[in-house]
Amino acid sequence: MNEHPQRQTFHRIFIAGIEGKRFDIVIQDGRFSSIVEAEPDQEQSSQSPSGKDLWISPGLIDLHTHLAWTDFDHADQLKRDSHEIEIMQAQAFAATLRTGVTTARDAGGLLPSTVQHLVSHYQHPLRVQTSSDMLGAADARGIPHLERRMAEIFATGAEWIKIMATGGLGTPAEKVLDPTFSEEEFAFIVRHAKAHQKKVMVHTWGGVTVDWSINAGVESVEHGMFLTEDQAGKLAQSGIALVPTTSIYRIASDPNGVLALNAVICERAARAAEAHSKAIHYAKRAGVRIGFGTDYATPALHGYNLQELDTLIDCGLTRAEAWQSATQSAAEILGSGNELGQIAEGYLADAILFDADPYQAQNPSELRKNIVSVITS
Numbered sequence: 001m002n003e004h005p006q007r008q009t010f011h012r013i014f015i016a017g018i019e020g021k022r023f024d025i026v027i028q029d030g031r032f033s034s035i036v037e038a039e040p041d042q043e044q045s046s047q048s049p050s051g052k053d054l055w056i057s058p059g060l061i062d063l064h065t066h067l068a069w070t071d072f073d074h075a076d077q078l079k080r081d082s083h084e085i086e087i088m089q090a091q092a093f094a095a096t097l098r099t100g101v102t103t104a105r106d107a108g109g110l111l112p113s114t115v116q117h118l119v120s121h122y123q124h125p126l127r128v129q130t131s132s133d134m135l136g137a138a139d140a141r142g143i144p145h146l147e148r149r150m151a152e153i154f155a156t157g158a159e160w161i162k163i164m165a166t167g168g169l170g171t172p173a174e175k176v177l178d179p180t181f182s183e184e185e186f187a188f189i190v191r192h193a194k195a196h197q198k199k200v201m202v203h204t205w206g207g208v209t210v211d212w213s214i215n216a217g218v219e220s221v222e223h224g225m226f227l228t229e230d231q232a233g234k235l236a237q238s239g240i241a242l243v244p245t246t247s248i249y250r251i252a253s254d255p256n257g258v259l260a261l262n263a264v265i266c267e268r269a270a271r272a273a274e275a276h277s278k279a280i281h282y283a284k285r286a287g288v289r290i291g292f293g294t295d296y297a298t299p300a301l302h303g304y305n306l307q308e309l310d311t312l313i314d315c316g317l318t319r320a321e322a323w324q325s326a327t328q329s330a331a332e333i334l335g336s337g338n339e340l341g342q343i344a345e346g347y348l349a350d351a352i353l354f355d356a357d358p359y360q361a362q363n364p365s366e367l368r369k370n371i372v373s374v375i376t377s
Contacts (some may be wrong), residue, residue, distance in 0.1 A: 064293025
């Protein structure tokens with residue numbers, strides 16, 4: 001980890017995704033201050049400690065993670081004491097950074113004050129946007145109740161409001177597309193969030209709540225595995241992003257995997273995983289901005305975020321498109337496209353150094369092993 005470099009220079013380094021060219025790159029006071037294509041006859045080059053050439057990539061952005069959660073079942077987290085939870089959250093920050101994710105959007109459960117404490121006390125400089133608490137089925141009690149609940153979230157300083165618009169793995173397959181809120185309640189949440197300068201992310205597996213999201217003008221739709229072709233076209237027209245979180249459903253579908261869920265949940269996850277390829281095909285063809293998000297929420301998952309790149313590729317994205325979903329596109333979805341997600345002059349120097357071309361890695365494990373350093377600004 002190389003935190004807040006005042007000045008750092010790389011000679012004849014490769015930029016991931018740009019073939020056949022080397023660059024001289026200078027980082028000054030936490031930003032890229034100079035990026036110049038290197039002269040072909042220069043001999044000096046930036047190398048890893050092993051003597052290999054180096055590649056630099058923007059730090060990755062995970063748009064959908066749960067850094068506050070320590071257990072898949074919330075009831076299990078309630079059994080832990082506060083100090084144990086804090087230690088595990090700090091470990092989640094550290095593991096996320098080690099895998100090259102330098103910015104995250106926490107999709108529910110993490111307070112801005114907790115982020116500040118973890119970063120300052122444990123020295124894990126992860127950049128995090130939060131949605132604090134989630135609005136779900138227990139909040140479908142009318143607009144006065146929603147107004148009070150949203151005031152509580154606003155008071156935390158969270159940048160996002162998250163709406164649990166449908167069920168998920170805990171919901172029977174025949175009911176998973178049923179709306180959690182009435183259309184009036186849903187529209188109020190988005191309208192009220194916008195009035196308080198908050199962005200909105202919507203958990204939905206599909207169905208009418210995708211249409212509501214489009215009509216209301218939210219920033220991103222999460223999961224969306226039962227997205228229709230018509231809805232994909234409308235998402236593209238409206239500029240609303242899709243954050244599909246493909247890998248978590250494959251992980252959850254394996255009864256012998258790290259989550260070891262029961263057979264009913266595994267079957268629901270398998271159905272969702274199978275549907276994702278079609279949804280991403282529709283989204284890609286329509287020109288929807290697709291963002292990288294893992295939905296990881298336990299110690300068994302944090303630090304393995306790079307798996308999402310491979311599942312996005314399996315679902316139809318090219319490697320360059322998958323990488324863009326985790327860098328430039330993700331930064332734009334966060335509203336930080338003017339300073340994150342690119343190796344460009346004036347941008348924040350959040351970056352990953354590799355000792356092999358990351359675009360050529362055969363699997364996430366190889367990609368992790370090729371990480372030499374993670375730079376944060």
